[in-house]
Amino acid sequence: MSISPMQSMDPSEQRQPSQTGGYEASGWTGWIAFAGVIMVMLGIFHAIQGLVAIFKDEYYLVGQSGLTVNVDYTAWGWVHLIAGIILAAAGMCLFAGMMWARVVGVILAMLSAVINVGFLAAYPLWSLMMIALDVTIIYSLIVHGSEMKQK
Numbered sequence: 001m002s003i004s005p006m007q008s009m010d011p012s013e014q015r016q017p018s019q020t021g022g023y024e025a026s027g028w029t030g031w032i033a034f035a036g037v038i039m040v041m042l043g044i045f046h047a048i049q050g051l052v053a054i055f056k057d058e059y060y061l062v063g064q065s066g067l068t069v070n071v072d073y074t075a076w077g078w079v080h081l082i083a084g085i086i087l088a089a090a091g092m093c094l095f096a097g098m099m100w101a102r103v104v105g106v107i108l109a110m111l112s113a114v115i116n117v118g119f120l121a122a123y124p125l126w127s128l129m130m131i132a133l134d135v136t137i138i139y140s141l142i143v144h145g146s147e148m149k150q151k
Contacts, residue, residue, distance in 0.1 A: 035140035036094035039105050042112065042133050043088025046080045053077025083108060094141075102141045109137040 052059050054077035087108045093101035113134040116127040 031140040031143075032094065035105065035137050036091045038133055038137055038140075039091025039094065039109075040088045041091075042109075042130070042137070043084040043086070043091060045130065046084030046087060046112065048084075050077040050079070050081030050084055053080060083111070087112075105141050106138055109134040109141075113138075 053073045086104065090101040090104040090108070094105060113131045116130045116134070119127045
């Protein structure tokens with residue numbers, strides 16, 4: 001039995017066509033708005049981390065076995081600052097339904113999660129919080145992102 005795009009196995013999951021010919025947004029659009037807000041907040045967090053690494057790099061210095069990767073904290077700070085600005089800008093553009101903002105958001109959230117795994121030994125609670133926010137952004141944008149498309 002073939003199911004057309006207009007049909008669903010569960011009638012409660014069907015969205016009704018709007019008068020403009022498209023589909024009305026479901027209640028899940030709130031997840032996209034949430035992802036946009038979290039992306040802006042995460043971008044600001046990364047920018048703050050970057051500024052701290054640029055201007056007070058001894059803040060991040062830990063013992064020989066503290067971090068997974070040894071890095072130059074000034075360079076690390078610039079990467080965090082630039083990525084934070086891009087992530088915050090993509091979060092703001094997400095409210096306009098721009099597809100590139102979804103793609104950038106998912107890619108930067110994945111990179112942020114990987115980077116924060118490297119900082120788990122130095123700052124475990126901060127890193128776990130950042131990873132949880134990254135996973136929330138990825139879920140929101142991949143599963144429900146198409147509902148906020150620009151018409």
